Amino acid sequence: MTATEPALLSVTEVAAAIASKKISSREATQSCLDRVARFQPRLNAYMAIEADAALAAADAADKELAQGKTRGPLHGVPMAHKDMYYEAGKVSTCGSKIRKDFVAATTSTAIARLQNAGTVRLGTLQMSEFAYGPTGHNAHYGAVHNPWHVDHVTGGSSSGSGSAVAARLTFAALGSDTGGSIRMPAHFCGVSGLKTTVGLVSRAGAMPLSQSLDTVGPLARTAVDCALLTQLMAGGDAADPTTRNAPAPDLVSPTKENIKGLRIGIPSAFYVDHLDSDVARVLDETAKTLASEGVTVVRVTLPDQSRLTAASQLLLAVEAAAFHKKWMIERPGDYGPQVLMRLQNGLAVPAITYLETLRWRGPALAAHLEAVSGVDAVLAPVAPVPAPTIADSDIGNKTGAEAVIQNLTRFTRPINYLGLPALAIPAGFSARGLPIGLQLIGRPFEEAMVLRIGAAFQRATDFHTRAPRLS
Amino acid sequence: MSDPAEAPTADEIEKIAGVARVPVTNGVAQRIAASIGPAFVGFAPMSGTLPFDLEPANFVSVQNKTAK
Numbered sequence: 098m099t100a101t102e103p104a105l106l107s108v109t110e111v112a113a114a115i116a117s118k119k120i121s122s123r124e125a126t127q128s129c130l131d132r133v134a135r136f137q138p139r140l141n142a143y144m145a146i147e148a149d150a151a152l153a154a155a156d157a158a159d160k161e162l163a164q165g166k167t168r169g170p171l172h173g174v175p176m177a178h179k180d181m182y183y184e185a186g187k188v189s190t191c192g193s194k195i196r197k198d199f200v201a202a203t204t205s206t207a208i209a210r211l212q213n214a215g216t217v218r219l220g221t222l223q224m225s226e227f228a229y230g231p232t233g234h235n236a237h238y239g240a241v242h243n244p245w246h247v248d249h250v251t252g253g254s255s256s257g258s259g260s261a262v263a264a265r266l267t268f269a270a271l272g273s274d275t276g277g278s279i280r281m282p283a284h285f286c287g288v289s290g291l292k293t294t295v296g297l298v299s300r301a302g303a304m305p306l307s308q309s310l311d312t313v314g315p316l317a318r319t320a321v322d323c324a325l326l327t328q329l330m331a332g333g334d335a336a337d338p339t340t341r342n343a344p345a346p347d348l349v350s351p352t353k354e355n356i357k358g359l360r361i362g363i364p365s366a367f368y369v370d371h372l373d374s375d376v377a378r379v380l381d382e383t384a385k386t387l388a389s390e391g392v393t394v395v396r397v398t399l400p401d402q403s404r405l406t407a408a409s410q411l412l413l414a415v416e417a418a419a420f421h422k423k424w425m426i427e428r429p430g431d432y433g434p435q436v437l438m439r440l441q442n443g444l445a446v447p448a449i450t451y452l453e454t455l456r457w458r459g460p461a462l463a464a465h466l467e468a469v470s471g472v473d474a475v476l477a478p479v480a481p482v483p484a485p486t487i488a489d490s491d492i493g494n495k496t497g498a499e500a501v502i503q504n505l506t507r508f509t510r511p512i513n514y515l516g517l518p519a520l521a522i523p524a525g526f527s528a529r530g531l532p533i534g535l536q537l538i539g540r541p542f543e544e545a546m547v548l549r550i551g552a553a554f555q556r557a558t559d560f561h562t563r564a565p566r567l568s
Numbered sequence: 569m570s571d572p573a574e575a576p577t578a579d580e581i582e583k584i585a586g587v588a589r590v591p592v593t594n595g596v597a598q599r600i601a602a603s604i605g606p607a608f609v610g611f612a613p614m615s616g617t618l619p620f621d622l623e624p625a626n627f628v629s630v631q632n633k634t635a636k
Contacts, residue, residue, distance in 0.1 A: 296631065341632075407610025414604060418590075425590050441592060442604040444585040445576050454611065456618050459626025466634055499603040516631065541631040 104128040104265045105564065108174060108322040111268055115173040118162065122155035122173025125268075126217055129175050133219070133266045136567050140242045142260035144180040144190060146220040151175060154217040170325065172215030178271040179258050180221035181228060181304035182208045191304045192224040192254075194237045194431045195424055205302025206337065207271060207313050207330045214329045222257030222270055226436045228306045229417060230254055231281050231506050232490045236433025240487050243286060244565040245531055249484040252281035258316045259286035263532075264567060269317035269326055273303060275310045276413060277479070277509025280536055283316055283521035284479035287532025289551065289561060290316040291323040294542045295516035296341040298327065299334035307416040308339075309455065310409065310513045319561055320520060320551030324348040327544060341542065351545040352552035357391030359550065361537075362472035367402040368508055373482045379525035379533045380478060386557055387476070387550075397472055400464045405511035408454040408461070410503070412514070415451045418443025435492065442499070462515050466540060474547055475538040478508055479521050483531040512538055520547040523560040532560075575605030 103111060103125045114120045130148050137143050158173035181191045183201030190197050204212075212218075223241045225233065233241045233256030241256035243249040244264040251260045255272030259282025262270050272279040274292035283290030291314040298313040305311060315326040325348070332345035363369070363384060372380070384394045418425070421440050429437055469475055481504070492501050503510075512519050517538055524535045537547040555561045576584065578597040585592045592600070623629060 294631070296628075401613075403610050404614060407607045408614070410604070410607040411611060414607075422588070422590060438599065438603070441585075441590075441596060441600050444588055444590055444592065445581045445597075445600050445604045447576075447584070450608070450611070450615065453615055453618060456622055456624065456626070457614050459622070459628075459630045460618070462627060462630045466630070500606075503606075516627065541634055 102128050102265075104132050104268075106268070107318045108171070108268045109319070109325060112171055112174050115162070116167065122158040122162075122175070122217060123152060125173065126151050126155035126175040126219070129219055129267060132264065136244070136264050136266060139247055139567070140244055140260050140264055140266070141239050142223055142241055142257045142264065142266055143177065144221040144223050144238065144257065145188070147218060151217055151219045158215065158217060167215065169214035170329065171211065173217060174215065174268055175217040175219045176211070176269055177219040177222050177261060177267045178208065179224050179255050179273060181224060181273065182271055183302040184208055184218070189221070189304065192226045192228070192235055192238065195428055201302070203302050206299035206334045207303065210330045211326070219267055222261055222267070224257055225254035226433050227421070228254040228273055228275065228278060228304065229436050229439055231277060231502055233282070234435070234487070234491060236435070242487070243484050244567055245287060246484070246529070248488070249486050249531060250285060250490055252285035252484065254278040255282045255316060258282060259288060262286070262288045262316045262318065263565060265564060269315055269322055272314060272316050274312045274314055274513065275306045276409065276513050277506045279314050279316060280479045280509050280519060280521040280534070281506070284534030285484035285532065287523040287534070287560070287563065287565070288316050288318060289320050289323050289523065290314065290521045291327055291544065291548070292512065292519045293327060293331070293544060294518045296339060297518070297542060297544065298330045299337040299340045301334055301336035305420055307413045309412055309416060320522060320548050320555055321349065321352045323520065324352050324548045324552070346542070346545060348545050348548055351549040354549055355391065356387070356550050356553040360393045360395060360472045361387055361550070362395050362397030362469060362475045364475065364477055365396045365398050367399065368477035371481055372478060375483060375527040376478050376481060376533055380476070380535060383476065383524045383535055383554070386554065390553055390557055395472065397469055397475060399468050400461070402511045405461060405514045406503070406507055408457060409510040409514035411446050411450060412454040414439070414443035415446045439499070458514065458516070465515055469540070474550055477536055477538065479534045479536045480505055480508055483527040483529070483533055508536070512536070517541060518544045518547055520551045522551045522554060525560060575601060575608035577601060
């Protein structure tokens with residue numbers, strides 16, 4: 098890795114460099130492809146690499162720029178995304194054997210909006226099968242490897258997104274977050290990741306897992322990059338009526354503001370219980386850094402989070418099983434054992450219990466908002482531990498597997514149930530050199546606040562600039 | 569599952585899955601019961617306590633009421 102590699106720039110930096118013709122889209126694209134060629138064999142982050150098509154698209158972008166034409170703020174910026182965002186005429190495997198040859202007929206709204214902003218497609222990224230796994234294992238395509246320690250997991254389900262962004266194999270990547278699938282890879286791989294409010298970004302053309310919990314969001318090097326990408330994707334969409342019918346908010350401008358005078362709450366229980374010592378240390382150090390930036394850090398008492406986790410688990414189990422019923426009957430042998438096991442869990446939930454979990458969401462959200470009324474955001478760990486090893490977390494369908502999964506995701510699931518925005522940011526490292534991320538949790542549709550805090554924290558620290566040493 | 573705190577038993581799950589036309593063996597049903605059971609226990613304090621007149625779309629209402 099050298100300081101002159103364009104692939105080391107952030108999205109914001111490379112977009113500006115291309116727009117000002119300091120570098121070409123071809124140079125940026127070739128830089129990413131060179132790193133993909135070097136590191137893909139060790140990381141398994143990409144599902145498909147489309148080098149020739151990417152370079153042709155980059156050349157077209159450069160030609161347009163030479164003619165004075167620009168498509169948008171991401172003109173000529175190459176990217177790859179989680180292989181569950183449909184693009185017309187392209188294969189979307191969804192990390193599965195069942196869909197290994199599935200060719201999408203339409204393009205997802207999120208991808209279309211990024212393309213309209215000028216992005217160039219590099220290929221597609223690995224993921225947990227059908228986005229139903231928090232570790233990064235995949236029974237069909239192999240585990241994705243953490244670029245900080247290749248024998249450790251990336252987190253999932255946006256495993257390829259986390260690994261590829263951290264290793265500088267793409268400038269940014271879309272992930273999806275139903276139970277922590279953006280925040281977990283961001284935490285384990287040392288990158289920034291934004292789980293958006295349910296209803297902010299259209300899910301049209303994105304593979305479904307749970308219609309109540311699924312959210313679309315980016316993984317990138319910085320909070321500012323996450324703000325830019327989300328701003329470009331957000332806003333109403335006739336193809337997904339569950340998207341809030343409001344204009345896309347300005348998320349980039351607030352990232353330039355300081356955070357003096359804000360109040361941040363650290364939960365007094367649950368999120369601080371049974372933490373790995375390195376995670377606890379990073380939480381303390383982050384609170385001190387924020388305080389030095391003028392933030393008042395206080396303790397907040399939240400409603401019982403374990404009930405939210407349970408409700409989230411029941412809700413997700415049923416909705417995932419319903420989406421997969423046809424294949425569970427016709428092709429059960431084509432699922433990986435862990436994914437089939439988790440899908441079968443949904444069979445045990447009576448309809449009345451499922452509907453109760455849906456009905457409780459409003460009162461639970463109201464109670465949460467009352468509890469956090471005195472703070473601008475909540476700061477909490479993403480997970481109680483840094484990335485475990487691939488071997489230790491290869492649980493398959495063993496007895497107790499679900500308990501392992503639930504422990505890894507116990508700090509992320511409540512946020513999905515409440516539908517809140519949460520920004521995961523790199524905040525330190527373990528004694529072994531594994532990244533540790535924390536999540537800033539906001540109010541509904543107030544992504545701007547968590548992005549503002551995240552950007553200010555990143556101006557005060559350098560964790561987000563550190564890259565894994567891959568040789 | 570007479571008590572809301574109780575998770576469904578393997579025998580009950582085997583029957584429910586059959587009704588859903590996704591049959592499972594009793595062995596799989598036992599694994600499911602062990603796996604999803606804690607979620608039933610965790611949600612039990614809320615089960616059967618929600619107000620009769622709670623608006624079904626209450627979640628979106630709360631979201632939008634608080635959004636700036």
